[in-house]
Amino acid sequence: MSTRSSAPTDKLWAALTTVTDYPQWTKSITAVTPLDDVSLTPGHRFRVQQPGMPPLVWTVTDVEPGRSYAWESSTMGVRTVGRHWLTQQPDGSTQINLEIEQTGLLAKLVWALTGARTRRYMGLEANGIKTAAEARSGEGRATSTGGAQGDSAAESG
Secondary structure (H helix, E strand, O other): OEEEEOOOHHHHHHHHHOHHHHHHHOOOOOEEEEOOOOOOOOOOEEEEEOOOOOOEEEEEEEEEOOOEEEEEEEEOOEEEEEEEEEEEOOOOOEEEEEEEEEEOOOHHHHHHHHHHHHHHHHHHHHHHHHHHHHHHHOOOOEEEEOOOEEEOOEEEO
16 A cells, blocks of 8 residues: 655654654554553564454564554464565656555455555545644645555455
8 A cells, every 4th residue: 555745755754653642643543552661673572453453463573764654463374464665656656555464374365355445544544644743844735655465365555
């Protein structure tokens, strides 16, 4: 899932990585509770509550400051990795990218049951990051690009 924004990259990075603010600008997340510390640092955990889904604990696995972060969650035989990254475009805009990958014995079944909701939530989150960053920078121009691609057990943009 991806969308583009004309907001400065530092504002996009701040919106993307201040995960405790997600409930303020997306309807797809109702609560984010830090279990270790609010900083997005490898090893830190966050409990994320989404409408119609059980709370999941996400552990930060990778952070490339100013560019990307990844976190993962495991439950009921499924490991889910969420990747978030920013890509500078030749026209000066920045593309916001979100990707979900699920693996494990029940991954295809879980994706069949929750994939449509997950894609919808990812769209809300990408647009929320864009809106939050543009509000912080006073920018108003933005464009959305492409929808989701993926199979029954993975979603990528």
